[in-house]
Amino acid sequence: MRQVTVADNKEILLNRGQPFFYLADTVWGVFSAAKLEEWEVYLEYRRLQGFNALQISVLPLVHETVADELPFRVGADGKWDFMSCNEAYFDKAEKMLQMACERDFLPVLVVLWHNYVPGTGVNNMHPEYTIPWEAVQPYTEYVVKRFARYNPLYYISGDTQFENEQVTSYYEKALQTLKRCAPEAVTAMHMGSHQHEIPDRIVHSDDLDLYIYQSGHLTETQSDCYELPEQFMEKTIRRPIINSEPCYEGHGYGNRYGRYGAFDIRRAFWWSVLGGAKAGFTYGAHGIWSWHRKGTPFHNEHFAKTPFDWRVALRFSGAWDIGYAKELFEQHAMFELVPRNDLLVTSYPEIRVAGSRDLSIVVVYVPYSIDVELSLDLTAEGYAVKMIDLDRRNVVQPAISTTFATDGVSKSSRIPMTDTNTDVLIIAIKEATTK
Template sequence: MPVLQVSPDKTHFICEGRPFFYLADTVWSAFTSATEEEWKEYLEYRRLQGFNALQINVLYQWDASIPYLRFPFQRDERGEYSSFQIDEAYFDFAEKLLELATQKGFIPALVLLWCNFVPYTWASQRGIPMVMPFETMERYVEYAVRRFEKFSPIFIISGDTNFGSQETVRYYLRALEITKSIAPQALTTFHLQPQADLPEEILHSPYLDFYTYQSGHVKAEQHFPYVLGEKFSALTPQRPVVNAEPCYEGHPYGFTKDGRFRVFDVRKAIWQSLLSGAQAGVTYGAHGIWSWHRKGAEFKGVEFSGEPFEWRTALTFDGAWEASFARFVFERFLLFGMRPAKRLLVGAPQEICLTVAEDGRKFALYTPFAQTVTLQLDVRQYGRYLGIDLERKRFFEPLIRFEEGRAYIEMPPFYGDCLFIGEK
């Protein structure tokens, strides 16, 4: 299987010597909830859309739709799962799903420890079951990595976590160490809560390969795609950055539930992330896919996430095509290795994002609405300009003028979001 690596400039991935745009879908609940036939149907649809990675929770998703079809642990004498005794049949089936996925070209990105399994995280402190004893965690992580390393996965050490105490850090750091000792070629990362920062011990660990962040599903926090992209791309040491959880399409606004994220919200989050430093790729999510929701099932995450769509309905949401189009543009115009450059925007709203190549030979700019954009950039050096009406996927030649050391990209004759690319 092809092995994913980090590029020499630490901004993106490479695979077989070429830049690789990480385009993942969110299917946290696949191992517990999908049947083999459903999985085949799902994989074929995402394959034709151009997805190349799948984010899956190795264990069960506490806020998914139930009942689960399978469970990773055996029941004890009281009929409970608290013993953490591995159910081999569960992992056998998980391997079958991964074999089907990798045969179609997908890279598994496997979450080892969702935050409810680790002490002093927000989930474990809310009483969401169930925290593993430290030695049990060690045995489980070793077991899971050994079972799945043959599929050349990415290992996501944490899921939706914060770091509530030094004990939390100890758990995750040990899981990272075990993972790398068994699968040294596998890339590793942490999936975080939107407000979480990586502890210094993890940030500077030689076993951590790239950063991910979650811009999330709260309406008032939809500046996070570009704010967190800039933050993580500026960290030392430098590593590739991915927004691994933008707003899910169809997801109600978190807690308030007075609206749902639509295709424009998803597209905006994608492009703001990519042009603000999170250029290694992006993850898409549809509300109903991640929980593998079936009609009539009980959804355990309703307090924050509201009512989900049936998974087959969510599979056909338009936002997945937007994510696929972003991959096409990135690969077609080789937008890898670029650097966030908001400092070159003059009087622009924060939502407008600009990235410029290190050698200055290329720029890309995203604006979520029509307006004239002013740049402190000598655009006369560029021999080619392209505009893309992202809503309608129309390509056009933008009108650009240069006056008194500033470039003015004139407002296009439509009101939607658009992307501008300039190349020497």
């Protein structure tokens, strides 16, 4: 069973003391929707693909999907009794976590999705699912006690915007309660898209361990993959950073026609990790996160488009690409990378550059074919350079040319584009450091 902690440098995670790249899949609604035999099929497939964490909401996302099973008993008024847990629901959830941990997955549990918290926009539309203030502490204590043996990582919030004092107080209460009950647990706040602002008292709380963000599902804000980590790195309190909700494969273009594909997922991965969110990455497939069954209701079609049946979404090719991306990240020890777009001469910020602090390794992600110029003399400084076609996974040995600046002294290196019309990853390693 995994035992995940924060590294002393506050940049990455460790699993039993060793660097751990968090690669999660998104299965928010699985506790209430999946059958155990379906869950077993899913777990085996994702294990084969190299995933090591699973993001699950303890409570169903009732504002978007239909809950087959309920976490609380229903009172005489027809509303959930948040002081009376449905033991059968949590028995099944615990069994599902046991099955996941047997396959070496890290459970990542959302305590309170924003639809349950008064004062949020979604809760205002569904007030019948409001958790009372007096139920926050006993519910959180129950969750921690129920799942403690599986060493979960906790997202206290789900999709929060911290809209007002009431919302902040709810999540602060849950965070404090959880850390009092499980002081060694790793915690974070899952926030809505385009969001990096966290109330000061939560940012400065010793109870918060990670910064996670959502680059989200709008086509016009996909640059948040690398722009939001910049905001978190500027905060006074350093913490590891993870993009915990990029665009989902198969998801609609956020109120527009079109759906994200494997390329978009690869781009989100490399934009994020080279942009500073190097502690991990989360994948999502539209139909898996909600455990959708063809023909069942879905309440967010205008924004997200109709989900695919979970069996179809499970087989999307982008999940394999992300497993391969994790392999490249670990194989080349990219835990040491920091953003270095100052090295990029080519005038497109969509090309992302990162390097180790001593520049013994430099990594460049190029989403669209173009010559790339870096303000490094890769040849003279002894770099071995390779270019990986991320679509076909072919490796190219590019012919590097050296260019002099107008001062006649400074040099830069030009790496020619490939003929493949695909996204590529350029990895340059000083030969003295190769093994």
